Amino acid sequence: MxxxxxxxxxxxxxxxxxxxxxxxxxxxxxxxxxxxxxxxxxxxxxxxxxxxxxxxxxxxxxxxxxxxxxxxxxxxxxxxxxxxxxPHLHAQCRRCGAIQDLPNDLLSEVARRMGAAHGFELDATHVALSGLCAECAAIDGDDHIVDELPTDHRHGHHHSH
Structure with a gap:
C-alpha cells in the first residue's frame, strides 16, 4: 500500500x-x-x-x-x-468463465502489424480474449457452451468509452 x-x-x-x-x-x-x-x-x-x-x-x-x-x-x-x-492481457474461458492472466507482449506482433497496415493502435489490455481453458478444451466431444456464465462471473456493470 x-x-x-x-x-x-x-x-x-x-x-x-x-x-x-x-x-x-x-x-x-x-x-x-x-x-x-x-x-x-x-x-x-x-x-x-x-x-x-x-x-x-x-x-x-x-x-x-x-x-x-x-x-x-x-x-x-x-x-x-x-x-x-x-497492464497485462486476459483470457476468459467461454465455458466455465475462468479468467487467466497473460503477458502483455503476447500480441505485440499483432499490434505492430495492425499499426503498420491500418494505422490502428491496439490496446488489448482492455478486453478479455475468449476461448476455452485447458480443462474445458480437454472435455472430449462436448461442444456445449453455456449461454450464461456462472453467477460469480456475471457482473452486470457496463462501462462505456
Missing part, C-alpha cells in the same frame, strides 16, 4: 479513505473482482464509504494506472491492482 501511496503522491494525488478502502479490497482479493464484489468488500471493511464513492474511486484509480479493469464476456467488468509489471 505504501508504494501505491507514493505513486499517487508522485501524480499529485492523495490517499483518501475511499481509495484506501478500494485498494485494500483489491489487494486482499485472490483474483479479479466485479464492481459488486468491490462494493461488498469495501462495505465490510469501511461501511462509511458509499457505493457511488467506490465506483468513482475505481474509475479514478483506473485512469491513474493503479487499477486495471478488463471487459469480460456478457458485459461484465472486472478490476484488479495493476501491479509492478503493468
Amino acid at each position: 505504501d508504494s501505491v501511496a507514493a505513486l499517487l503522491r508522485s501524480k499529485g494525488e492523495r490517499m483518501t479513505a475511499p481509495r484506501r478502502a478500494v485498494l485494500t479490497a483489491l489487494s486482499n482479493a485472490t483474483g479479479h473482482l466485479s464492481m459488486e464484489e468491490v462494493v461488498t468488500a469495501v462495505a465490510e471493511s469501511a461501511p462509511s464509504v458509499h457505493r457511488a464513492s467506490v465506483y468513482r474511486t475505481l474509475v479514478a484509480l483506473s485512469d491513474l494506472g493503479v487499477v486495471q479493469h478488463v471487459h469480460l464476456g456478457h458485459g461484465a467488468t472486472a478490476y484488479h491492482l495493476t501491479g509492478a509489471e503493468g
